[in-house]
Amino acid sequence: MAALRAGLLGVGMMGRHHARVLRELPGVQLVAIADPGGDPHGVAGELEILPDVEAMIAVGIDIAVVAVPTAFHEEAALRLAEAGVHTLVEKPIAHSVEAGRRMVDAFAARGLVGAVGHIERFNPALQELRRRVASGELGEVYQIATRRQGPFPSRIADVGVAKDLGSHDVDLTAWVAQSRYRDITARTVHKSGREHEDMIIMTGTLENGVIVNHLVNWLSPMKERLTIVTGELGAFVADTSTGDLTFYANGTFQTEWESVSVFRGVSEGDVTRYALAKREPLRVEHEAFRDAVLGLESDVVTMEDGMRTLELVEAAIASARSAGTTSGS
Structure with missing residues (x-):
């Protein structure tokens, strides 16, 4: 089976760790990184830093990780759902309950895996x-x-x-x-x-x-x-x-x-x-997300879980x- 093509939106303090784990994760290939603020921690490597989520989607991705400030979660997640991309959003799911509900509904309507990074x-x-x-x-x-x-x-x-x-x-x-x-x-x-x-x-x-x-x-x-x-x-x-x-x-x-x-x-x-x-929690979290996308048994934290929180x-x-x-x- 071909590796899942992954995109990462945001390479700040948390995003840089997502980039490292995505590169190490079996069955996943990091193919696109987007951040309008550039690459402050130098994690892009051979990849071009794309300007926004639209450019990241255009590369052709199966899954995405959203690690931008909370205020931008909804906009990015809704666009990814529209494009048919399974998405893991950093916690909290959104800046407001109303925004979070729109995200939950968008992924459910398209039969996509929507997950939240409650890493603990x-x-x-x-x-x-x-x-x-x-x-x-x-x-x-x-x-x-x-x-x-x-x-x-x-x-x-x-x-x-x-x-x-x-x-x-x-x-x-x-x-x-x-x-x-x-x-x-x-x-x-x-x-x-x-x-x-x-x-x-x-x-x-x-x-x-x-x-x-x-x-x-x-x-x-x-x-x-x-x-x-x-x-x-x-x-x-x-x-x-x-x-x-x-x-x-x-x-x-x-x-x-x-x-x-x-x-x-x-x-x-x-x-x-x-x-x-003591396995790294972020890696275990990514494994759960990958397995959920593949239809395997998984302990992924769903967007519904994130909404309740x-x-x-x-x-x-x-x-x-x-x-x-x-x-x-």
């Missing part, structure tokens, strides 16, 4: 976490809490931290728990003088009763990417920046310390860090707006 689903720590939670290793799950914080990336200008980073946590939480959200509320902070929020705390409940909490910001000098799942038998901690998964078991020894022994909770037990095969994030932002936000001086 392909992180080895989270994949192993999901498997262990599903097999009952925590017993009943009580809570899922995430922390995703670090310095502000100056390249992000068209959305706030909720859509750029928070969408990761909303998506991965529902996926790990295998349950959709029942409700979500939030509070936001604006401290950097930008139009959009740079800190958000989201709280919600999943349909299976698990309570969730997401702390997301661009205001911390400390970079953190943690997912903590707590249940009746202990807690899992997944560090997606390193791909590590650690289990903190509830203790089995009785304590003789009188002031603590009256507390009817849990005690510290054994700590286990699992040895995992965007709807929840927008609901959280609306919740914060109606409650009032904290503004910088």
Whole structure:
């Protein structure tokens, strides 16, 4: 079978990694790169940098990756759908729910694979976490809490931290728990003088009763990417920046310390860090997209999945707006 001819729109900070993986991926041939801003990271190689999506389509492509700023996702995706090109769009799916819905409908109407780059689903720590939670290793799950914080990336200008980073946590939480959200509320902070929020705390409940909490910001000098799942038998901690998964078991020894022994909770037990095969999440994501296009079994994140996540994030932002936000001086 001939390799799928791939086009890449956008070769910025994320696009350069897509270019590398597309070149390495079996069954795929990168044949076109387009970016109106040129090639700042020098990834084009022997390929000409094309000016826009139209020029990329004209080369003749089967699949495309859209890695331009969120505000341009809809325009590019609709044109690719019209041209019959299966497309993977970076997260979030679009700048608004309305735009995202138009994208979902366009790909569905033409029977095309439309996917969204929620890359955390392909992180080895989270994949192993999901498997262990599903097999009952925590017993009943009580809570899922995430922390995703670090310095502000100056390249992000068209959305706030909720859509750029928070969408990761909303998506991965529902996926790990295998349950959709029942409700979500939030509070936001604006401290950097930008139009959009740079800190958000989201709280919600999943349909299976698990309570969730997401702390997301661009205001911390400390970079953190943690997912903590707590249940009746202990807690899992997944560090997606390193791909590590650690289990903190509830203790089995009785304590003789009188002031603590009256507390009817849990005690510290054994700590286990699992040895995992750590494949690059972006490569695994591309494999899933390729397989979906080929009609094979795949864990690709669909545009419908991306839409549900965007709807929840927008609901959280609306919740914060109606409650009032904290503004910088």
